[in-house]
Amino acid sequence: MSKPKGSMVHGLEVKESEPAVPRKSASKPLAKSPSAAQSLLSQLPSIDRLIRSPHLRDTLNTFGLTLTTQISKDLMAEIRQSLKASSHSKLTSAMEVPSEEELAQRIQNACVSKMALQYQSVYNMTGTVVHTNLGRSVLADEALMALVQASQQPLNLEFDLNTGERGERDHFLEALICEITGAEAATFVNNNAAAVLLTLAALAHDKEVVISRGELVEIGGAFRMPDVMKSAGALMVEVGTTNRTHLKDYEQAITERTSVLMKIHTSNYQVQGFTKSVSEAELAPLAEHHQVTLVSDLGSGSLIEMSDHGLPHEPTPQEMLKAGCHVVTFSGDKLLGGPQAGIIVGRKREIDIIRNYPMKRALRLSKLPVVALEATLKLYLQPEFLVQRLPTLRWLSRSDDVIKSTAQQVLGAFERVLAPHYQVELSQMMSQIGSGSLPLDTMNSFGLAIKPKVQGGKGVGSALIRLSKALRALSKPIIGRVEKNMLLLDCRCIDDALALAKDISSLEIHEP
Numbered sequence: 001m002s003k004p005k006g007s008m009v010h011g012l013e014v015k016e017s018e019p020a021v022p023r024k025s026a027s028k029p030l031a032k033s034p035s036a037a038q039s040l041l042s043q044l045p046s047i048d049r050l051i052r053s054p055h056l057r058d059t060l061n062t063f064g065l066t067l068t069t070q071i072s073k074d075l076m077a078e079i080r081q082s083l084k085a086s087s088h089s090k091l092t093s094a095m096e097v098p099s100e101e102e103l104a105q106r107i108q109n110a111c112v113s114k115m116a117l118q119y120q121s122v123y124n125m126t127g128t129v130v131h132t133n134l135g136r137s138v139l140a141d142e143a144l145m146a147l148v149q150a151s152q153q154p155l156n157l158e159f160d161l162n163t164g165e166r167g168e169r170d171h172f173l174e175a176l177i178c179e180i181t182g183a184e185a186a187t188f189v190n191n192n193a194a195a196v197l198l199t200l201a202a203l204a205h206d207k208e209v210v211i212s213r214g215e216l217v218e219i220g221g222a223f224r225m226p227d228v229m230k231s232a233g234a235l236m237v238e239v240g241t242t243n244r245t246h247l248k249d250y251e252q253a254i255t256e257r258t259s260v261l262m263k264i265h266t267s268n269y270q271v272q273g274f275t276k277s278v279s280e281a282e283l284a285p286l287a288e289h290h291q292v293t294l295v296s297d298l299g300s301g302s303l304i305e306m307s308d309h310g311l312p313h314e315p316t317p318q319e320m321l322k323a324g325c326h327v328v329t330f331s332g333d334k335l336l337g338g339p340q341a342g343i344i345v346g347r348k349r350e351i352d353i354i355r356n357y358p359m360k361r362a363l364r365l366s367k368l369p370v371v372a373l374e375a376t377l378k379l380y381l382q383p384e385f386l387v388q389r390l391p392t393l394r395w396l397s398r399s400d401d402v403i404k405s406t407a408q409q410v411l412g413a414f415e416r417v418l419a420p421h422y423q424v425e426l427s428q429m430m431s432q433i434g435s436g437s438l439p440l441d442t443m444n445s446f447g448l449a450i451k452p453k454v455q456g457g458k459g460v461g462s463a464l465i466r467l468s469k470a471l472r473a474l475s476k477p478i479i480g481r482v483e484k485n486m487l488l489l490d491c492r493c494i495d496d497a498l499a500l501a502k503d504i505s506s507l508e509i510h511e512p
Ligand SMILES: *Cc1c(COP(=O)(O)O)cnc(C)c1O
Pocket: 191, 192, 193, 194, 196, 219, 223, 264, 265, 266, 267, 297, 298, 299, 300, 330, 331, 332, 341, 342, 435, 436
């Protein structure tokens, strides 16, 4: 071991025996002079010395030399900065050189926080079940097992075990979704936006796509129908008006350049009042007559009848195919409850064109969603167990009584940590499906309604912001929603009330 640099040793020795700056001498002019800052700086240990300090041994063993050195350098640079800065200000009490032990502790903390995963589990108490910003559907255990296996070991992703030759990536998925939906053929891509893009590019590049003005939607996250058309190289022909489109509008727009009649399930908003749209069933004969392809973008595309589970009806791919659509696209991670994926089902002729279009290669599913989707789709072959196994459906169809009892189980724990400053009440509230399903279709739910106890109603907003922030800072963050001067925590998506009660008990809230 080489000898640490003399000056640094000297600096530390001085500090240990008699601190150069008396700790609480608030107004010593010496501390404000640049030379005082210089002398403080010279007391900082070198990186070399710090790394060799016994206080850093565990950190080095855990995080390795590279990261520990980098973090140490960053910290020392930061301390040097603040010493210099405070020497120019009146904050002389801040001008202290931390001990080696303190420095080691700060380095360790910085290493821990640097290596902590930034994508982390949260409690979804927003009341929106399929929440895009919170990762949409949570996978069933069966899908998780498939993910783990496929991640740990090689698999027959594109390998035919019968012939020993190259196989098709989508092969098993295609058979499964065709069995479930009755489609002739199917292909799969990264998400539904990709499914729409690929479908239009493959079927309507440099050709015309007829679409109602009432369906030129923006789905969110910059998915706007006119832009997607442009990206696909399709020529958009708008028909009808915002509120009313008739069959004859489509009919009059069809030319020899028309390739596709496009229907979009306008799921995330509703036009009410004097409205008219043309259904897929009405459009199908027109498409047949003119030999053009009828494409329907369903968005959510539930594979089961949602009204059987007490939920609003959501059009299914089965229904769309029966109505005469040639191609139907929908998401894997919305109501279907699987991994992110775009599913394209329909007639073999069109699906073959789509699947063989070169862009498909850039949009294909990666192996993890392939296996997770297979496991998720297999659950649909045993519909009796679906509610129990598929978290999305379980949360959506959870009964009032169960949700209320979850809220009752966590109420006390929330009251205990929030009591002095906030009033916590069990409350009825409304959940929504989310991810493009009708925001107007809400479901009765239960949870906690939290109100700040403030004098004369002043500062309610800022108290709610503080509380929301504190809940987000928990090691498993809690995400709620602010509504009518209350923080609402919807208990619909909570599976483990005891775990939540335990987690909330570590909340520390500092009220001004
Ligand atoms: C959600 C949605 C999309 C986009 O699907 P992603 O899977 O998010 O890419 C497209 N169209 C409609 C109608 C949707 O609801």
